[in-house]
Amino acid sequence: MITAEGLRKRYGSKVAVDDLSFNVRPGVVTGFLGPNGAGKSTTMRLMLDLDNGEGETRFDGRRFAEIRHPMTEIGAVLEAKSFHPTRTARNHLRMLAAGSRLPKKRADEVLEFVGLTEVRNKKPKGFSLGMAQRLGLAQALLGDPNTLILDEPANGLDPHGIHWLRDMLKALAAEGRCVLVSSHLLSEMSLMADELVVIGRGQMIFNGDVDEFVKKFTQTTVLVKSPSATQLTETLQQMGAEVEPNPEGGLLVSGADASVIGEIAHRDGIILHELATQSASLEDAFISATGASEEYVAHDVREEAASLVDGQGAHNETAGGAA
Amino acid sequence: MIDALRFESTRIRTLRSTYWLIGLGLLITAGIAGIVAIASSDEPLDDTLIMTVLTGGGEFATFIPIFMAIIGIFAVGHEYRHGTIQPTLLAIPQRSTVLLSKIVIVLFTSAVVAIVSVAINFGVGTLFWGEAPDLTASPLNEAVPGYIVMVMIYSLLGIALAQLFRGIPAALVILLITPLLVEGLIAGLSMVPALDWLQPILKFLPFGAGQRLLAVTPYDPQGGPEFDYLDRWASGGVFAAFTVILLAVAWYLFKKRDA
Ligand SMILES: Nc1ncnc2c1ncn2[C@@H]1O[C@H](COP(=O)(O)OP(=O)(O)OP(=O)(O)O)[C@@H](O)[C@H]1O
Ligand SMILES: [Mg+2]
Numbered sequence: 001m002i003t004a005e006g007l008r009k010r011y012g013s014k015v016a017v018d019d020l021s022f023n024v025r026p027g028v029v030t031g032f033l034g035p036n037g038a039g040k041s042t043t044m045r046l047m048l049d050l051d052n053g054e055g056e057t058r059f060d061g062r063r064f065a066e067i068r069h070p071m072t073e074i075g076a077v078l079e080a081k082s083f084h085p086t087r088t089a090r091n092h093l094r095m096l097a098a099g100s101r102l103p104k105k106r107a108d109e110v111l112e113f114v115g116l117t118e119v120r121n122k123k124p125k126g127f128s129l130g131m132a133q134r135l136g137l138a139q140a141l142l143g144d145p146n147t148l149i150l151d152e153p154a155n156g157l158d159p160h161g162i163h164w165l166r167d168m169l170k171a172l173a174a175e176g177r178c179v180l181v182s183s184h185l186l187s188e189m190s191l192m193a194d195e196l197v198v199i200g201r202g203q204m205i206f207n208g209d210v211d212e213f214v215k216k217f218t219q220t221t222v223l224v225k226s227p228s229a230t231q232l233t234e235t236l237q238q239m240g241a242e243v244e245p246n247p248e249g250g251l252l253v254s255g256a257d258a259s260v261i262g263e264i265a266h267r268d269g270i271i272l273h274e275l276a277t278q279s280a281s282l283e284d285a286f287i288s289a290t291g292a293s294e295e296y297v298a299h300d301v302r303e304e305a306a307s308l309v310d311g312q313g314a315h316n317e318t319a320g321g322a323a
Numbered sequence: 324m325i326d327a328l329r330f331e332s333t334r335i336r337t338l339r340s341t342y343w344l345i346g347l348g349l350l351i352t353a354g355i356a357g358i359v360a361i362a363s364s365d366e367p368l369d370d371t372l373i374m375t376v377l378t379g380g381g382e383f384a385t386f387i388p389i390f391m392a393i394i395g396i397f398a399v400g401h402e403y404r405h406g407t408i409q410p411t412l413l414a415i416p417q418r419s420t421v422l423l424s425k426i427v428i429v430l431f432t433s434a435v436v437a438i439v440s441v442a443i444n445f446g447v448g449t450l451f452w453g454e455a456p457d458l459t460a461s462p463l464n465e466a467v468p469g470y471i472v473m474v475m476i477y478s479l480l481g482i483a484l485a486q487l488f489r490g491i492p493a494a495l496v497i498l499l500i501t502p503l504l505v506e507g508l509i510a511g512l513s514m515v516p517a518l519d520w521l522q523p524i525l526k527f528l529p530f531g532a533g534q535r536l537l538a539v540t541p542y543d544p545q546g547g548p549e550f551d552y553l554d555r556w557a558s559g560g561v562f563a564a565f566t567v568i569l570l571a572v573a574w575y576l577f578k579k580r581d582a
Contacts, residue, residue: 082406091337099330099414
């Protein structure tokens with residue numbers, strides 16, 4: 001069990017992590033989500049005493065610095081490539097094993113486990129991002145720890161690798177370990193995580209299980225296709241529902257159930273060609289939860305292009321993108 | 324602490340640059356020793372000549388000290404250059420233990436290398452001179468240990484600089500530029516009559532003072548500023564104090580700052 005309390009970190013006047021408190025339970029994979037710059041990495045660094053900040057993190061009741069050989073209890077990887085480019089993968093792990101009083105052969109065992117046995121005597125400077133991530137995982141698993149803290153471990157893995165990572169993390173969690181995995185990609189996390197900690201701009205947005213997150217942050221919409229769209233739109237808007245044109249044709253209605261829309265159409269004698277409830281995805285929930293808190297918002301590509309075509313060259317102040 | 328030392332000794336042994344720097348240092352100084360010994364093979368041996376051969380030209384070209392300083396710079400600088408400071412601190416979170424174990428291992432390495440280098444050069448000298456120089460008489464009985472101490476201080480300075488700047492380039496620049504430019508400049512300025520008040524501080528310029536550790540003759544201005552250095556060990560103390568102050572600042576910042 002990891003308990004983080006009141007984590008806070010500022011860089012100058014900028015608050016990167018703002019009073020975060022959460023728990024990571026053993027036995028499940030906890031996804032740590034947030035858009036770029038939300039403070040995920042900073043939070044993990046705070047938890048592991050790498051950064052100085054406020055707050056306290058306890059691992060089964062103890063602070064990180066109090067643990068005698070932390071690698072045997074907490075396995076963490078914060079950056080994909082944190083190894084010397086000419087020290088072989090095997091020597092890198094043997095060095096860490098020596099510092100944690102682990103037998104040398106542990107290095108070969110974990111390399112086998114992550115599938116790097118063939119390149120264990122190679123210099124890692126030639127490693128692809130995916131191989132580097134695997135070496136990072138090997139490093140985290142070196143001490144057979146009860147707790148795993150991984151910052152964007154899926155970054156750079158191919159679909160097969162992501163699948164493997166997901167199965168591995170789920171299996172490790174099922175053995176009763178605490179697993180905290182960060183990502184800014186929800187699609188990745190939706191396959192892996194059972195619980196979520198979602199942050200934006202350093203602040204807690206949501207902490208709970210995945211289904212609850214979807215329920216809380218999505219509105220179900222209904223797709224309607226009808227030849228008398230204008231008339232139907234008016235009627236629905238009068239009863240307080242929101243109606244928007246669907247880019248792929250038809251109308252998207254929120255605030256009214258499919259059954260209600262069907263009855264209204266029947267009452268008014270409107271022909272319907274399609275009436276379908278759109279179930280919200282985790283992705284939608286994520287965007288709706290974090291959209292307002294995105295740190296670095298890109299300009300909307302279409303708006304940007306339009307302003308360029310206009311030939312005005314003026315800076316477009318409208319920050320679109322994350323609606 | 325034992326585990327941190329085992330970590331650090333594995334670290335230094337699994338780095339190719341360690342072997343390069345040591346091998347190259349031993350080779351170059353042995354080469355210089357050989358050239359000087361051949362050239363002087365029919366001259367009578369004096370202390371200066373013996374010292375030049377034993378240190379491979381240590382009075383004017385500080386190969387072994389600089390190379391050992393680079394090993395010190397790498398010991399800390401690589402951690403930042405390649406981001407290994409994170410796994411290192413995740414394995415050993417006590418920062419003082421990490422730094423202390425680096426210091427112990429690097430000092431040990433530089434002492435061994437300096438002793439081996441002197442031994443090799445002693446062999447080279449004996450070979451060409453046809454007689455073994457006597458190292459038990461003054462001033463060689465102090466200058467040879469002085470040289471070994473100087474090499475060790477240089478390696479410690481490497482650690483201090485790399486930890487202070489948390490990287491390799493700045494540490495290297497300071498290490499190479501300070502003795503040459505800064506101390507040269509101050510010595511030069513002190514010869515301008517209006518700036519002769521600078522003279523009293525010359526003996527406290529750290530690199531110049533450190534060089535006195537292996538001196539076998541009194542300081543000779545040779546057209547440079549005229550002043551007296553402190554004695555051998557006091558001058559060495561000046562160099563050591565400079566290094567220790569830098570190290571203390573670096574240590575304090577290492578404990579306080581984000582990794
Ligand atoms: N060393 C630093 N100095 C100044 N600001 C920093 C530093 N590290 C992080 N920040 C700022 O703190 C905020 C949080 O950064 P952090 O790296 O924790 O985000 P993140 O959630 O990990 O993002 P990403 O998904 O891009 O990895 C960002 O706005 C970032 O600019
Ligand atoms: Mg990050």
